[in-house]
Amino acid sequence: MTYDWTELDPEKLPRDPRTDFVLNELERFIAADLGLGDEDPDSDHDVDLLARRSTAFDKQWWMAVVSVARSGDKISSLTINELIKKAEEYQPVPLSDFLFVPREYDEGQRTSTNLDVITIYAQRAYLDAVNAPDGEEKLGIRSILISTPLEDETLNPGAEPFAPPDLEVDVNQQTVVVAVIDHGIAIAHDLFRRRNGAGELELSRIDFFWDMDGAPEPAADVQSSVGRVWTRREIQNVLDHNIHNGLLDEAAVYRELGLIDWRFSRFKACAQRVSHGTHVMGLAAGYPPDEDTGEDRRIIAVQLPTRLVGNTSGNGLKLPLEQALRFIAARLSKYKIGRASHLPPLVMNFSFGNFMGPHDGTGEIERAIDKELTDMSAATHRARLLLLPSGNGNLSQCHAVINLTGAAPRERLDWNLQPADRSASFLDVWLPVLNPVPNNAMRLKLKGPGSVGSITLPAGMVPQHAVLIDTDENGNPFVVAALAYRPPSAPTFRGKFTVMTVPTDHPMNVGPVAPSGKWKLTFKKGAAVEDLALNVWVQRDDTLPGFPEFGRQSYLSDARYRRFGRPGGDVVAEDPPGHDSPVCRAGMINGIACGNLPAVVAGFVRSDGEMADYSAGGPTLNGLRLAGPDASAVSDDSVALSGVLSAGSSSGSRVPMNGTSVATPQVARWAADQIAASPTTPFGRAKVVAAALNDDPPSPRKPSILRTGGGRLSIESVFGQLRWPGQ
Template sequence: MYAQRPPEERIDRYAGPYERWVFSEELGRPYAFPAIRQPEARHMAAILEGDGDPSQMKDAETRLPPLWPPQAAGHAVTPFVFRNDNEVDLSPDRALAKRLGTLTAPDLSPRVRLNMPLDAASWVETYAPETPAAQWRRPARTPKAILGVIDNGLPFAHRAFLDTNGKTRISHLWLQSARALPSDRVPVGREITNGEIDALRTAHGADERRLYRSVGAIDGDMPEVGRLLDHHATHGGHILGLAGGNGARLPGPELGDDIQIVAVQLPNTVAWDTSGFGKEMFMLSALHYIFARASEIARDCGVAGELPLVVNFSYGWSAGRHDGRSEMEAAIQQMLARRRQVQPETAVVMPTGNTFDSDMHARVAASDFEEGTARVGWRLLPDDRTSSYLEIWLPEEFDPQGWQVRLIPPPGSGPLTGTAIDISADPELDPVGDLRRFVELERDGHNLGQLSVDFHRGSRWRVIVAMIPTAETGTDRRLPSGLWTIEIARGHGTPIGESEALYLWLQRDDDPRALGMGGRQSHLEGASGMVRGFGCLSAICSAPDATRVAGLQGGTGQPAAYSSGGGLDRLSGNPVAWGAQPDFAALSDQGPSRPGLPSLGTISGSGARLVGTSAAAALASRWMVSNAASGKALQDGLAPLPLLPPGDARILRAARLGRGRVPIEL
C-alpha cells in the first residue's frame, strides 16, 4: 500500500507521474532499470522548464552542461545535474522531494523532471567548462560542415573515421557516463578530443578494445558504460558508420576531410530504456554540447560565423503529446530556430519510429462513444518482467470536468481498488507546476499500478496508466495478464467535438539483450479503425523544424512494414493529415528478403546489419552533411518517390514516406 507522506516529502508535488512511479518503492521502483534502483540518489540528472534557476537548490552542488548559445537570455528547458552529500535518512522519492522543494521560489513555479541517478565515479570533481581542450588539434583541412551523432557504444577509434592523412575526423567526443578525470570541460563523464584519439591509436595499434579499456569506454565496473564495445556490434557503431564513416561496407558519397564529427555517447540505460523516462537531461545536454563544440571548431579554425551542422539523433519513445510541445520538442525547436538565424543549414535528423505494425496507438472519436463511454482493450502479455505504460491525451484546451477513466481487469483477477480516476486536479495535492491527481491500483493492500492525471505544461490533459510486471519478479506483487479494458466515460461532462479525438499511445517495452530485463510488448485492441499505425511517430520528433525520416524498402519502393506513419483522420470519408508527418524517406531495408542495412562492427574490419528507421535517419544525415560540405542546401537533390500503385491515395503515401527519398542506394 502506498504510504502517505508529509507535503514536503511528496515527490508528486514537484515532479510528474513517471517520477512518482519510478522512484517510489511501493510502486514501480523494484521493476525499474538497475541504474534507477541505486540505493542512494546523491548524484542526479534533471531538467528544469521555464524561468527557474537550478542553483536555487539548497545544500546541493548544481551544474549546467555546456549550453548553446552560452549568452542566451533563457532556455525553454535547462538540463542540469546536482550532487547532495548530506545524509538523508529517507527513501529515494522522499529525499528527492525535499531537494526539489528547495527549487521553488515565491515568484516561480518551475516544472522539474527528474532523470536517472548518476554514478558517483562519473562526477567530475573540478568542472572547468571554459578551459581550452589541451589535446585538441586543428584539422589539416578547414572544415566546411559538422556532423553530430548522439548514440550508445561509439567505436571512435575505428579506421572508418580517419582522414586521408590517417588522423581521426572525430573532433570531440563526450562519454557521458564514463569514469571521470579529476578535471574536465564536461560536468560528468569524460571528454576526448582528436589529438588524444590519435595518440591512443598510436599507442595501442590494432588493439582497439585495449584502447577503449584504457580510457574507460569499456568498463565493467561502470554499468552505464559496461562492456558494450566488447560486443561484435552496437547501435551506435552502426549509426556512426552509416552517418559518418568511409569504407567498403559503407555507402557513398565518401565523406571528405572537411567534415568534422562531434559525438556524444549516452549512458546505456538512456539508450536502452524505451519508457520515455529519464532521458531528457542526457539528450538535451548532448545537443547543446554538439552545438557548442561546433561553434568552438568554427572559431578555432578561423571560420567566420557558424558552420553547417547536421545532428543525427536516432532515438525516441512512442508515447507523448505528438504535437511538438513536449519539453524535449520545445527545447529542440528553440535550439534549431536560434541557430538557423545565424546558419540556415542546420538540422536535427530523427527517425519516425518502428511501431507502425505494433498496435500501440489508438484514436477515439466522438462516434466511438456509446451512451457516453468508449472502450479500448489493452492486452498485457504473461511473463512480462518490466512495467507497462499507457498514455491518453485529450484535445488541447479541452475541459474534462466530469470525465473519468476506469480499468476493467481480466476475468479472475479478484477484487481490486483504485480502478478509476477523475480527470481533474486533486485539491489536496497543492502541486508546484502542473495540476495533477493520483490513484493507486491495489489488490489486498499490494500495489499493482498507478493511475494519474496531469495538465501537461498547463495546456493539455493527460492520463497515464502504469502497471507492474505480469511475471514473478521476487516481490510479492504480480499483475494479472490478459485483456484489460480501458473505459473512458464523459459522465456529465462536455462531449468532444466531431472533429476532435482522444489519442492513446503505449510506451515501447523492448528488452535490451545486454540487460535481460524480460520486457514483453503489450498492445491495444479495439473496434475496426480505432487501433491504427497512422499517428504512431516517435513522440519526440514533432518539433516543427526537426527533420523526420521514414524507412523505405529497397526494390519495392514501399514503406518498411514497421516504419511509423504520420497522423490521419477521416473527415467526410476522406483522409486528412494531422500533426507531424515524415519529411522524406531513406532506405532502411535493402529488400523484402534483405532486411536492414550493412554498416560497421565495433572493431575495424568487422561489419553488422541494423533493421529500423534509425538506419534510414543515419543515411539521410550522411547525404545532408555531404551536401553542406559541397556548398549545397541540405536537402538538395531529394529524389522523387516511385509512382503510386493503382488506387493508392497520395495522402496515405505521404503519411508513410513524406515527399521524396534520399538518393543513396545500397
C-alpha cells in the first residue's frame, strides 16, 4: 500500500467537505451496502460492475436539510419557488430533474421569504452542484446536511403541493395529543388500543401514523412525499378484518401495514421481541385498554426510515426531524375541541441523540426545531413541548477540550479507529468565535497509523482541504481519509476542522480501506491570537440495539485520562478534581439538544439516586440554556435491574430497556398529565426545570447540575410494579 497526502486547490474546494466525502468518497461502500449493480449477475468484470454501481448510485435520492440563502436585500430569504427556478435554469444542464421539494410545503410556504432551514430530496448531480464553490450563488443554498439514500419504493415525487386532506378529529377539553418520533413502533400493541362498547379490544388510539418506510398509496387519506400515512380510520379497518374470535392477529396487521414487509428491508424492528419505538411510546402514551386516562391521550406516531436509523455513517438520523415536526403540526391543526376552534395541547418525544454539532444551538437541526416549535406556539396559546434525551455518551471518550495558551501552545491527542468497522468515521474540531480568524491562528497536524504520513493545515479565513490517497494492487487510487478546514460563517461564526475516514473494513472487495489504529492529532497555537479553547467531538458510530452489526465507535485517548478509580476499579463517571486530560466526560450532551426550546432529560438510577454512568451532561455552549440538561428521570430501576419496563413488540409483553431515551418519554407522560390538569396554561421547558428544582432541592447528595440539570424528577414508575413491587 502506498499512502500519499494531497492538498487540493482552494478555488475548487467543495463548500461542505463532509457532504462531498459522503457523496463521492464513500460511494463504493454505500453502493456495496445497498447492493447496487447486483441486478446483472452475468458480468464478472470489475470495471463494468463499478460503472453500473456508479449509475445506480447517481439515481439514489437523498434527504437533505438545507439553509436557504438570503435574497438581494440580505434580510429576506429566497423562496422555495425561487430555489426550484434556479435548478431549472442551472447551466450547463438544468438540475430540476434531480430535485424535488416535499409536497407537504403548501403554496404559502413555497412563496414565503422568511425561510431558514427546509428539507429537500435530491440526487447526486444536484447535491454536488449545491456543494460547488458557486453553489450558493447559482442554486440559493447556503449550507447542506445529507442523509443515507432513501429506499426508492418509499418516495412519492411530484411538482405540486398536496391538497389539504378533508379531515377533522373531535376531542374533548381534557385531551392531550402525544406525538412520538421513533423507529420500530408496533402500533397494534394493546397499550395503544381501547375497548369498544361491547367490551372488545379493537379501537386504536393512534389518530395518525406516518411510516417513512412505507410504500406510497394514492388512495390514502393523507398523502406524503416519502412513505405512507395511516389515519385512525385506515388503521381501524386493518384491525377490524384481522380480529378473529376476539383476538387480533398482530403479525397479519403488521404485514398489511408494511411494518414487517421484507421486500423493502432485511431488518424489521417490529418482528423482534423488543423494538425501540414501541418501548418509548409505551412509556410516553401507553395505557391499559380499560384505563380511562388512555381515552384522553391521543397519539400521533412517526416512524423514521430504517436506512437512516441503521446506518450511522451518514449522520442522517436527525434529518427527518424537521419534516416530522411539520407533519405533526399539520395533523394537529385537524383536531377540534367541541365546536370551538381551539387546538389541543401537544407533547412530543424524540428519543435519539447525536454527538456532533456546534453544541451552541446554531446548527441546522437545532434552528429547525426552535423554528417549528415557535410556529406551533404562535398558532395557539396551548402547550407545545418537545422532549429530547441528553444522550448516553458520557463515558464514550468522544469529547475533548483543547486549551492552547502562551505557556502551553501545543497539545496532542489520539483518535482511535477500531478494526472491522463498516461505517465511516468523523471528527470535528471547533474553534471559538473569531471573526475574522487571523492567519495561522492555529495549525492542526494529522498523522495516520503505521506507514501513513502526516499533513498539517492552518486555520484562517481561507478554506483548506487535503486527502489521503491509497492505491490498490492494480495501481488504482482511492481516497481513504481527508482533513478539511472551513473558516467561520453565519450563523455559527466559528471555524471548524473536520477529519473523515472511510470504513476500516468491508465484507466485499470495494478497494482500500482506512487503516485502523491511532490517528495522532497535534494542535499548535500561532502567535497571532491569545489563548484558544477548542472543542473536539467524535461522531456517534455504534450499531444501534437490534440492528445487524455495522458501526464500531471510534474514540479519543490520552495518557492522562482516568477511566477507573483507585482503589476498587469503579468506573469514573465524572471528571475528577484536578482532571488535566483534554479528553473529558463533560460536554457530551446530545448535539441536537442544545437549542433554546426543547426540554432535555438525563437519566438516573432509582434505587440509589445516582446518575446513570452513561447519562451525558453539559456544559452546552448555548448561553440561553442551563449548564446541563433541564431535568433527569429514572433510566434504570437499580444497578442489578438495568433499564425500566415498557412495551415489548407484542401485546401483553413487557421488556426492560435503559438509556436516557427511556427516561425522556416518562417526562413526556408526566408533562401530558400536568397539562391535562390545566390545558390552557402555557407549559414549556421552564416548567420542567421548575418541577425538577422542586422535587430535588439542593442538598449535599444532589448530583451536579452539569449531569442532572434542575434535578431528579419524582415520577411514579409506569410499569415498574411488575418487576419491583412497591415502586
